[in-house]
Amino acid sequence: MSDSSIVQDEIDRFGAMAGDWWDPSGASAMLHKLNPVRLAYVRDQVDRHWQGDEQGLKPLAGRTALDVGCGAGLLAEPLARLGATVTAIDAAPGLIAAAQLHARGQGLDVDYRVSTVExxxxxYDLVTSMEVIEHVADPRAFVAALERRLAPxxxxxxxxxxxxxxxKLLTITLAEGVGAIPRGTHDFDKFxxxxxxxxxxxxxxxxxxxVEGIAFSPTxxxxxxxxxxxxxxxxxVRA
Structure with missing residues (x-):
């Protein structure tokens, strides 16, 4: 079994945020702001890929989804609401415990596991991994492992x-500098x-x-x- 994606310091850092992961004003506040943008992109790509009804409430009904590096479930829960049978993994046990607790409170059935993708x-029909690859030890091996989990x-x-x-300016100098993102979260050399x-x-x-950007403007x-x-x-997709 390969654990090439594991960087223990990263697991410890994110695991320490488990207690207030679902607090939109807490240490994960920036992820709460990012999540609707990411979800809009996921929905658009799902509709395009499977040529679904853009107005449908359950575009992932009958499909399986895997969220890699799921944290406490910010994306996994919406994927379940979109109809997917969701498996969500993270290497930090504290985050998985927080995810399981929150999902139960929402009445959602998500298969959370403490695991690496390797x-x-x-x-799985849909594989997502948001803001994770910049934290792994070997990006090439990580992407290869994601490919192995992707269904035909x-x-x-x-x-x-x-x-x-x-x-670097917005994410590290400014956001980490003022505490909008916990200091030390990012290493620019891994971007x-x-x-x-x-x-x-x-x-x-x-x-x-x-490929689509996520930009920021004051307005x-x-x-x-x-x-x-x-x-x-x-x-x-598979080539």
Whole structure:
């Protein structure tokens, strides 16, 4: 069993945030702001990929989903509400415990597991991993492990900060500097540019079918954009 994605310091750091993960004003406040933007992208890509009804309430009904690095379930719960049978994994036991508790309170059935993607079996129609790849030890091996979990005809969606000066300024210098993101969360040397991301996907036998930015403005806040400088999402399928 390979644990190539494991960086223990990262697990400990995020695990320490479990207690207030669901507090929109707590240590995970930025993730709460990011989540609706990411979810809008996921919904759009799901509708496109499976040519579903854009007005339908359960576009993932009858499909399986895997959320890798799920934290305490910010994305996994909406995926379940969209109709998916959801498995969600994280290497931090405290986060999984918080996720299980919150899901029960919401009446949601999500299969939460303390696991790495390398240790997991099975394949899933939709695989998501949001703001995770910049925290792993070996991005190439991590993407390859994600590909192994993707079912034939499936869809993979990732998000990550871009490796730009603008991203470093907003994410580390400003957001971490003022405490909007816990200090030490990010290492700029591990940020991944879209070109490198597409190469990692190609090396794993995946084809990138879409790239979209997450930008910030004082009037709109975080929003989907053609501007990739801050953060971006990618959708991929088997090549």
């Amino acid at each position: 240790a997991l079996d099975g394949q 005809g499936g869809l993979l969606i990732l998000s990550t900060p871009n490796a730009t000066g603008w991203s 991944i540019a879209p070109e490198r991301m597409q190469a990692l996907l190609a090396d794993a036998g995946l084809q990138c079918i879409d 709109r806040g975080l929003h989907l954009s053609d501007d990739l400088r801050l953060n971006y999402l990618v959708a991929a």
